[in-house]
Each structure stands twice: as C-alpha cells, then as structure tokens.
Amino acid sequence: MRKKFSQKCNFTAIKHRATLSGAKGPPTRIQRLRETQPRNVPRGLVARGRLKYSFSMGENATVMKVPLLDLQSEYAELRDEILPALDRVCKNSTFVQGPEVEAFEREFADFCGIKHCVALSSGTAALHVGLLALGVQSGDDVITTPNSFLATAEAITYCGARPVFVDIDPATANLDRQLIERSITPRTRAILPVHLYGRPADMDPIREIAARRNLRILEDAAQAHAARYRAQRVGSLGLAAAFSFYPTKNLGAYGEGGALTTNDDAIAKFARAARSHGQTARYDHEFPGYNYRMHGFQGAVLRIKLRRLHAWTQKRREIAKEYRRVLQGARLEMLQDDPRDECVYHQFVIYVNNRNSVIAQLAARGIDTAVHYPKPIHLQPAYCTLGYPAGTFPHAERACERVLSLPIFPSMTAEQVDYVANAVLEVVGRK
Numbered sequence: 001m002r003k004k005f006s007q008k009c010n011f012t013a014i015k016h017r018a019t020l021s022g023a024k025g026p027p028t029r030i031q032r033l034r035e036t037q038p039r040n041v042p043r044g045l046v047a048r049g050r051l052k053y054s055f056s057m058g059e060n061a062t063v064m065k066v067p068l069l070d071l072q073s074e075y076a077e078l079r080d081e082i083l084p085a086l087d088r089v090c091k092n093s094t095f096v097q098g099p100e101v102e103a104f105e106r107e108f109a110d111f112c113g114i115k116h117c118v119a120l121s122s123g124t125a126a127l128h129v130g131l132l133a134l135g136v137q138s139g140d141d142v143i144t145t146p147n148s149f150l151a152t153a154e155a156i157t158y159c160g161a162r163p164v165f166v167d168i169d170p171a172t173a174n175l176d177r178q179l180i181e182r183s184i185t186p187r188t189r190a191i192l193p194v195h196l197y198g199r200p201a202d203m204d205p206i207r208e209i210a211a212r213r214n215l216r217i218l219e220d221a222a223q224a225h226a227a228r229y230r231a232q233r234v235g236s237l238g239l240a241a242a243f244s245f246y247p248t249k250n251l252g253a254y255g256e257g258g259a260l261t262t263n264d265d266a267i268a269k270f271a272r273a274a275r276s277h278g279q280t281a282r283y284d285h286e287f288p289g290y291n292y293r294m295h296g297f298q299g300a301v302l303r304i305k306l307r308r309l310h311a312w313t314q315k316r317r318e319i320a321k322e323y324r325r326v327l328q329g330a331r332l333e334m335l336q337d338d339p340r341d342e343c344v345y346h347q348f349v350i351y352v353n354n355r356n357s358v359i360a361q362l363a364a365r366g367i368d369t370a371v372h373y374p375k376p377i378h379l380q381p382a383y384c385t386l387g388y389p390a391g392t393f394p395h396a397e398r399a400c401e402r403v404l405s406l407p408i409f410p411s412m413t414a415e416q417v418d419y420v421a422n423a424v425l426e427v428v429g430r431k
Contacts, residue, residue: 063366066407066416069248073411078304082254085300094296097276101299107306108243108259111226112235116268118260119294120275123222123244126258127155129274129292130240131190133260133267134216136161140189144220145175146376146388147396148194152220153377155242161189163386165378167393171336173197173349173403176395177205181213190216195224195234197372198250198316198344199335203229203237218242222258223346225251226313230340235261240271245302250316250346251309253298312410316345319408319417323348326421331428333402347372351402352428358404361427367420370405 075082089100101119109117120126136142138160144152146165153163166183169176175193191210193201201219210217217238221227225243227234235241245257260271273280278289320343324334333351337343349372352358359369376396378388390397407420 065366068368089296098296104299112233114236115263118271120258121292122256123258124151125292126242126260128158130218133270141187144192146378170395174201194220198346200229227344228342257298315410320345347405348408
C-alpha cells in the first residue's frame with residue numbers, strides 16, 4: 001500500500017530494476033540506477049525487487065506503508081482452514097476447553113519437547129498458576145526483571161508475594177545473572193526470568209544458582225514460542241514455563257490464551273485443577289481455584305497456527321538478519337544474540353537517541369513503530385510502593401528511554417524489509 005506524502009521533509013528513493021507495486025507511472029523524484037553489487041535476498045522473503053532508498057523527502061514523494069504487524073494478511077492465508085475449524089467447535093458445542101483444546105495441549109507439549117501443557121485463558125493466568133504451583137505464597141520474594149510487561153510482576157503480586165527486581169544485561173535486555181545472587185534473601189522462593197523479545201535468558205547460570213540456593217524457576221516465555229537455549233526448547237528449562245497466545249504473539253490466538261508447560265506431574269495436576277475452580281472431578285473442588293479455562297475457538301485456531309510456527313519463525317530470523325546487515329554501521333545499538341541459541345524475534349528492537357524524533361521521521365515515511373516498553377516496572381505507579389527510586393536499575397531505565405520496535409512479521413516482503421532498514425539508516429545516520 002502506498003500513499004502520496006506532501007510534507008516538506010526530504011525523500012528520494014533509488015530504485016533498481018523494479019516497478020513499485022501499485023504505482024501508476026514512475027514515482028515522483030525516484031531515480032533508476034543500475035545495481036552495481038548484487039546482494040542476497042533472504043530465502044523465505046518475497047522478493048518484489050531489490051530497492052535501495054535514500055530518504056530526502058520532498059512534496060508528492062511516494063511513501064510505502066509498512067505496518068508493525070500484519071494480522072490481516074495472516075488471516076487471509078489461513079481463512080480457509082480457520083472457518084471450518086470454528087464451525088466444527090460450534091457444531092460440537094465445545095466452547096470451553098473440549099477436544100480442540102485437548103489436542104492443542106498434546107501438540108504444543110510435543111512441540112516444546114515436554115510432558116505436559118495445560119491450556120489457560122491468558123499468559124497472565126499462566127504466570128499466576130505457575131507461581132502458585134511452585135509454592136509461591138504470601139510473604140515470599142520472587143526475583144525478576146523490571147524490563148518486561150507489567151503482567152510479570154502482577155502475577156507475583158496475585159500470589160501475595162513481592163517482586164524483587166534485578167537489573168538487566170544491556171547486551172541482551174534480559175536478567176543480569178551476575179546480579180541475581182546478591183538479591184537472594186531468606187524470603188526468596190523463586191526466580192522468574194523473562195525471555196524478552198524472544199531472546200532466551202542465560203539459563204544455565206540461573207539454574208545453577210537456583211539449584212544451589214534451593215529456589216524454583218518459572219520461565220516467562222510469553223514472547224518466546226519456538227526459541228531454543230543451547231538446542232533445548234524454551235518452555236522446558238525450568239520447573240515450569242508460562243506462555244501467552246495474545247493475538248500479536250508469534251503464536252497468537254484470536255483472543256486471549258495462555259499455557260503452562262512442565263515435566264512435573266504434580267505441577268500439571270495442580271494447574272489443571274486451579275484453572276477450573278479447583279476441580280479434580282466434576283463438582284469435586286479440592287481448593288478455591290480460578291476461571292482460567294481456554295475457549296474451544298482458541299484451541300482450534302492455535303492448532304492451525306502451530307503447524308506453521310516453524311516456517312514463520314524462520315522468516316522472522318531472516319528478516320532480523322537482513323536488518324542487522326543493513327544497520328550494522330548505523331548510529332544505534334542492537335541486542336546481541338548468542339550463536340548457541342535461537343532467538344525468535346517477537347520484536348526486533350533498536351536503541352536510539354532522540355526516540356520521538358526517530359518515530360516521527362519513520363512515521364512520515366509510512367513506517368509503523370512501537371515502544372516495548374516506555375517505562376520499567378519499578379517506575380510504574382502500580383509498583384511505586386516497592387521503594388525503588390529512579391536510578392536503581394540504570395540499564396533497564398536507559399533501555400526503556402531508548403528502545404524502539406521495528407516492523408517484523410512473517411509476510412513482510414524483501415522490499416518492505418529493505419525500505420524500513422534503509423529508512424532507519426538514513427534517519428539515525430552512520431557511526
């Protein structure tokens with residue numbers, strides 16, 4: 001999708017042997033030049049032409065619209081499978097849990113290489129039930145990161161426990177393993193590492209600390225479906241792991257959804273009862289539980305999407321690789337990937353100065369961006385009573401001041417990736 005932009009900010013696009021899709025005639029102020037050095041387009045991306053853009057925007061310049069995420073095109077691809085699956089749920093009247101949810105639980109457990117998957121109503125519910133299953137209760141401390149969505153800390157609060165934050169490693173934006181031990185007290189019950197943006201936390205040292213100090217680990221894998229740490233799937237690295245299937249996730253439902261994965265039979269048994277009012281058999285309630293059951297529609301949708309998750313993940317990784325190639329000399333920072341692991345790039349984030357200006361200049365070029373997240377949890381009003389003043393976690397605070405998420409989704413074309421990368425390069429400049 002393209003639109004005419006008439007604002008006085010400089011734009012020129014240098015186009016190589018390709019006609020812009022949907023454009024009528026030559027775009028305004030676009031020069032066609034012969035490509036002197038061919039480059040490889042990542043496999044799996046749709047190549048509509050190799051484009052290089054030099055943005056010096058003028059009036060009536062042609063602008064490419066690039067969304068942050070494109071769920072509409074994803075639905076168009078899946079529609080012929082989705083509608084019969086939803087119809088099947090309706091015909092069977094299995095609207096809450098039911099065979100589609102049970103089948104998804106088996107398939108996702110197999111995908112993660114783990115014994116149990118307990119489907120739940122949301123990722124927040126998965127975190128809450130997971131912590132309860134690990135024995136977290138009132139008066140306990142749980143160590144986690146301030147650089148996450150609020151639900152990470154909320155689930156701790158739901159248990160009556162206290163979030164104890166540890167600063168991040170600026171190279172990965174994940175929990176700094178070297179700072180964990182100094183935060184452990186007699187009240188500490190568990191560690192809750194977050195695999196932020198789909199990048200696995202450094203789990204080996206975290207597991208070593210937990211084993212030595214008799215602590216439990218719940219993975220916050222809400223953004224890390226299909227990620228691997230040292231060849232092992234995320235979701236199988238702690239006593240249990242919490243996943244979210246919010247629609248924008250790499251594996252997203254058509255509404256809310258979540259799951260708890262574990263190899264522990266007792267944890268799985270507790271979670272299955274807790275999600276359904278503490279029931280172990282119909283109308284047999286062993287304890288007060290919750291209404292955390294997954295809907296049948298979501299199980300049906302997730303089964304269809306799970307079959308494509310590997311291919312979608314590969315495309316995300318290819319897009320990220322191209323972003324890194326183009327932006328390696330830009331005046332910005334990117335997070336580091338450990339070559340032994342597989343990041344799944346739920347978000348591709350960069351760290352920039354003058355973020356508001358960068359957002360505005362990219363928006364002028366038709367590029368959507370987002371900020372994940374603008375404020376660390378310890379500086380949110382909801383958690384001001386914990387007593388962490390500004391400056392307590394400088395790396396997390398600086399990350400939140402500078403982070404910016406770029407468009408990344410499996411149906412992105414090579415043209416869109418190239419357009420975004422070169423727009424960012426032009427806006428921030430070279431080092």
